[in-house]
Amino acid sequence: MIKVGFILGIAGACRTDELVNLTVDDIEDVGSSLITKIPRIFVVVDVGNMLELFRKYLSxxxxxxxxxxxxxxxxxxxxxxxxxxxxxxGKIPSVVASYLKLPDIFSDILTDAGVDITTIKRHAGWKSTTVAKGYVENSIENKTKIANQVLVGTTTSAITKTVNVSESNIPSNINFENCTNVTFNLNANK
Structure with missing residues (x-):
């Protein structure tokens, strides 16, 4: 029950009451996936043994x-x-997180995977951007990225700087301290 609840909860970004009230008539098994309607439609694809586990549970x-x-x-x-x-x-997230020795399991999965706010809103059926932004802002991956930017001075995003240099304005010294993964593209026009 916990595994099936977890699978459906993640796949459909389901709230507790949606899972509690889910009926066998709300789920259509189309062979290669499950199509679930709980006021919104979501699909559970066959990854690993998810569909087999669901079918066994229903049997x-x-x-x-x-x-x-x-x-x-x-x-x-x-x-x-x-x-x-x-x-x-409602205890399923805590049970799974405890088993996996993680502090939290549901709140950060989409944001830590890099899913954008619009997709999070659509997947969870939220109309408010504020709720989705809260998940993004509270994402451990997002907080780690910010901590690295603040404390280490690194960023994972690309920064592009274009400088037009002629013989008369060649800089005398350029400092690239604490830089990693730097790429230089030199275009020489004569």
């Missing part, structure tokens, strides 16, 4: 369950008919 569902919610409790190695609640579903 454990007891035949006489009276509701259609996807996530059910497991007790004594068997799937019960009791649906998973909001508190249990």
């Amino acid at each position: 454990l569902r007891p035949p006489l369950v009276k509701h259609k919610r996807v996530f059910l409790y497991y007790k004594a190695g068997k799937c019960s008919s009791q649906p998973v609640g909001k508190n249990t579903m």
Whole structure:
């Protein structure tokens, strides 16, 4: 249940209540992917054994369950008919982060992957740019990049400086201290 909840949660940037209320009718298995509709459509592609894991989870569902919610409790190695609640579903990020020995798992995945704000908004179904900017600003990768810029004086972005030099204005000294990954392009026109 935790693995399937994690996969769907990441793939669809799902909120806890969206996962809790997800029904078997909301998911269409088209063979090479899952198409899920929870008020927005998202796709789970077959990476690793994700689809196999999802299919196996659904196959454990007891035949006489009276509701259609996807996530059910497991007790004594068997799937019960009791649906998973909001508190249990909300603990999935902490359980996964703890298992992986990470401080947080959901909040920074998209931003640390370099996904732009527009894509984050579209993926998560957010209308507000403020929420998406908060994730970008709080991204560990973004904070590391800023720390390197401030403390070390390095940047990962390219800086281009074009200087037109003639014989009369050749600089007497050029200082390139603390520079790494520097590329010079020299164009000589006579």
